[in-house]
Amino acid sequence: MSGIFVPVVIIIAILTFLVYLFIGQGIENAIITFVTVLVVACPCSLGLATPLAIVVSEGLCASRGILVKKSEILENAQKVNTIVFDKTGTLTYGKLKIAKVIQYDKSKKDKLLQMVGSIEEKSTHPIGKAFTDYLEENNIKTIDVNSFENITGMGIKAKIKEDEILLGNSKMLTKYNIENTHKEDEDKLSENGNSIVYVVKNNEIIAIIGINDIVRENAKKVVSILNEKNIETIMLTGDNINTANKIAKSIGITKVIANVMPNEKSQTIKDLKKENKFVMMCGDGINDSPALTISDIGVSVNTGTDIAMDSSDVILTRNDLISIINLINISKKTIRNIKQNLFWAFFYNLLMIPIAIGGLKPIGISITPMIASLAMVLSSITVILNALRLKRIKES
Numbered sequence: 185m186s187g188i189f190v191p192v193v194i195i196i197a198i199l200t201f202l203v204y205l206f207i208g209q210g211i212e213n214a215i216i217t218f219v220t221v222l223v224v225a226c227p228c229s230l231g232l233a234t235p236l237a238i239v240v241s242e243g244l245c246a247s248r249g250i251l252v253k254k255s256e257i258l259e260n261a262q263k264v265n266t267i268v269f270d271k272t273g274t275l276t277y278g279k280l281k282i283a284k285v286i287q288y289d290k291s292k293k294d295k296l297l298q299m300v301g302s303i304e305e306k307s308t309h310p311i312g313k314a315f316t317d318y319l320e321e322n323n324i325k326t327i328d329v330n331s332f333e334n335i336t337g338m339g340i341k342a343k344i345k346e347d348e349i350l351l352g353n354s355k356m357l358t359k360y361n362i363e364n365t366h367k368e369d370e371d372k373l374s375e376n377g378n379s380i381v382y383v384v385k386n387n388e389i390i391a392i393i394g395i396n397d398i399v400r401e402n403a404k405k406v407v408s409i410l411n412e413k414n415i416e417t418i419m420l421t422g423d424n425i426n427t428a429n430k431i432a433k434s435i436g437i438t439k440v441i442a443n444v445m446p447n448e449k450s451q452t453i454k455d456l457k458k459e460n461k462f463v464m465m466c467g468d469g470i471n472d473s474p475a476l477t478i479s480d481i482g483v484s485v486n487t488g489t490d491i492a493m494d495s496s497d498v499i500l501t502r503n504d505l506i507s508i509i510n511l512i513n514i515s516k517k518t519i520r521n522i523k524q525n526l527f528w529a530f531f532y533n534l535l536m537i538p539i540a541i542g543g544l545k546p547i548g549i550s551i552t553p554m555i556a557s558l559a560m561v562l563s564s565i566t567v568i569l570n571a572l573r574l575k576r577i578k579e580s
Contacts, residue, residue: 185526189227193537197221200541216553220540224556225533229563233525236571241518248579249502250511257481257497261515263462264481267410267508268453270467271421271431272379273310274485275505276397278468280314283378283396286369288389294324296391300383302326303342303351307334308470308489311379314395335359337422337445337471339381350384353424355443362387374426397431404435406505409580411436413512416461420449422471450474466508468492483508509580517577525567532563 197218204214238255245252269275301319304312331343339352357364369392370380378394407417418439419432428442453475456463465479473495476482484496486503500507536559
């Protein structure tokens with residue numbers, strides 16, 4: 185806007201100078217009027233209008249636990265009409281606990297969990313913490329694990345002595361052609377909101393473990409506010425559909441996409457964008473990082489992995505989902521403030537340029553370059569004071 189405005193003002197000033205010479209006002213009056221027009225229309229307020237509002241808003245976000253990496257985010261967050269949430273560690277705290285162990289072999293429960301915990305100790309997935317916490321709480325020492333391998337979106341493969349162990353979801357069983365004769369037990373556990381871990385030893389299912397998580401305290405409130413704003417909410421998870429549906433229903437999310445692989449998460453985001461939706465993705469894990477990168481705005485919670493935080497545009501340092509509402513509100517009010525700033529900047533110019541040209545001289549009103557500079561300063565002060573009003577935005 186300044187790029188168009190400045191040349192136009194210079195042309196007006198030159199034309200004014202030439203007209204004054206042509207009508208015989210003299211070189212002195214022509215130069216004074218020329219300078220007056222240039223001074224009164226100085227685009228300082230135009231230059232301040234956007235960056236000043238953005239800087240104030242970035243500071244406001246930081247004080248409220250929202251780390252915004254790029255200033256464009258504050259301009260774009262108000263466009264969001266779809267928010268995709270990961271489940272574990274995002275809508276839930278990710279503080280998983282072992283809820284139920286169903287064994288099919290004759291080993292002792294602690295021996296089974298010692299084996300599983302020793303393998304899960306090497307994993308970065310939140311589920312692994314449930315097992316390591318159990319070992320610590322029960323003073324159970326870990327045992328040596330060999331050939332550890334992470335199977336993305338499915339689970340873990342490892343060796344303990346000569347035994348090959350698989351830990352993961354039902355997709356892991358399909359991958360290794362292991363017949364699942366315990367689907368009913370899985371369904372019962374998942375109906376109670378448990379995430380499922382199959383334990384396979386030498387191609388034989390020896391246990392199913394149900395892992396429970398706690399839904400974030402304000403997740404239901406956040407989803408309710410987003411629904412009121414007509415922003416679509418979607419749960420996107422690698423967990424099974426029964427568990428995902430139970431969690432989603434408890435917090436008010438109606439659309440659930442479950443049993444997805446990491447690459448399918450990013451594809452889902454691409455598909456939503458093809459529908460002309462402006463998508464925000466909120467996640468915390470390594471598996472979420474491709475989707476965070478592809479989304480229009482990627483948001484990571486503070487307890488997320490380093491890769492997730494590096495891939496995101498926004499980090500919620502308070503680890504509180506209500507910050508998403510605050511970000512959208514601040515963005516909307518920032519854009520409104522920028523438009524107000526631009527209005528005042530143009531208002532002063534539209535008001536003062538005709539006076540500077542001498543349009544009101546017939547009724548005895550004119551200004552000098554000194555008065556013109558004062559008017560220009562007042563324009564900038566108005567923009568500054570208006571931008572500072574953003575500090576009064578209340579938290580949700």
